[in-house]
Amino acid sequence: MKKLSLAVALLVVPTWAQAWPWSQDMANTISIKPQESVNPAEPGMQVFPKRSVPVKGTTVFIKDLEAARNMSNPVPVDDASVAQGGRLFTIYCTPCHGQSGTGDGLVGAKLIMQPWNLTNSNEMHSWNPKEYPDGYIFGYMTIGGAVMPSYANDLSVTERWQVVNYVRKVLQKAPPATAAAQAK
Ligand code: HEC
Structure with a gap:
């Protein structure tokens, strides 16, 4: 009879029934953030394994757009880098800036602020x-603008300079119509 009344109690008080320990186990797992210590006695950032060395060229820290302006472009403007930059520009930039670079992309048309014109027009x-060195374009991709998102996570440092080379060589040296044709 006691068992029956417990079962009835569980049925009539569903929230109480759900509060049994088994319903919470999964929700209570510890969330460990990247590079965080798993040892509660030693919290903070995990020490790097012995003999780890920083890898060059994976990331770059720039304070702001002003600091970016002073950076020099380490990627030579050759056919390979311009072609690769064009490929990346088509993927990442054309939705807003358009294939011509003038800011006539389909996504850009829906924004509250129109994407700016990247060409000489x-x-x-x-x-x-x-006035506007390569580092300025690089910095804009790295930091983003008021509306434009940052591309620091999507494009590696080298890839961003390749896009700079494409913008310079193809979009800014040629009239928009030719730029669109060349990008194909
Ligand atoms: C989501 C839309 C969007 C995408 C995608 C986008 N931009 Fe922009 N971009 C903008 C907008 C809007 C502005 C105007 C400034 C602002 O947002 O602060 C801008 C401004 C710029 C500027 C400054 C132009 C000037 O006249 O000073 C540069 C350079 C630029 N974008 C380059 C790029 C490159 C290169 C890519 C691709 C990696 C890219 N953008 C992708 C929306 C976008």
């Missing part, structure tokens, strides 16, 4: 490398 400024 820009009404805001001409792309004189003295």
Whole structure:
């Protein structure tokens, strides 16, 4: 009779029934963030294994767009880097800036702020490398803008410079129509 009344109690008080320990086990797992210590006695960042060395070129830290302007482009403007940059530009930039680079992408049309014109027909400024060096374009991809997202996670450092080379060589040196044709 006691068992029966417990079962009845469980049925009429469903929230109480759900609060049994078995219903919480999975929810209570410890969440360990990347590089976090698993040892509660030694919290903080996990020490790197002995003899680990930093790998060059995987990431780059820049304070702001001003700091980025002073960076020099380590990737030579050759056919290979321009071609690779063009491929990446088509994937990552054309939705907003358009294949022509003028800012007529389909996604860009829906934004509250229209993507800016990356070609020399820009009404805001001409792309004189003295005024707007390669580092400026690199920095914009790394940091992003008010509306434009950052591409620091999607494009590696080298890939970002390749896109810079493409923007310089194809979009800014050629009239938009030719740029679109060349990008194909
Ligand atoms: C989601 C839409 C979007 C994508 C994708 C996008 N941009 Fe932008 N971009 C913008 C907008 C909007 C602006 C205007 C400035 C702002 O957002 O602060 C801008 C501005 C810029 C500027 C500054 C232009 C100037 O006249 O000073 C550069 C350079 C630039 N983008 C390069 C790129 C490159 C290269 C890519 C591809 C890796 C890219 N953008 C992808 C939306 C986008």
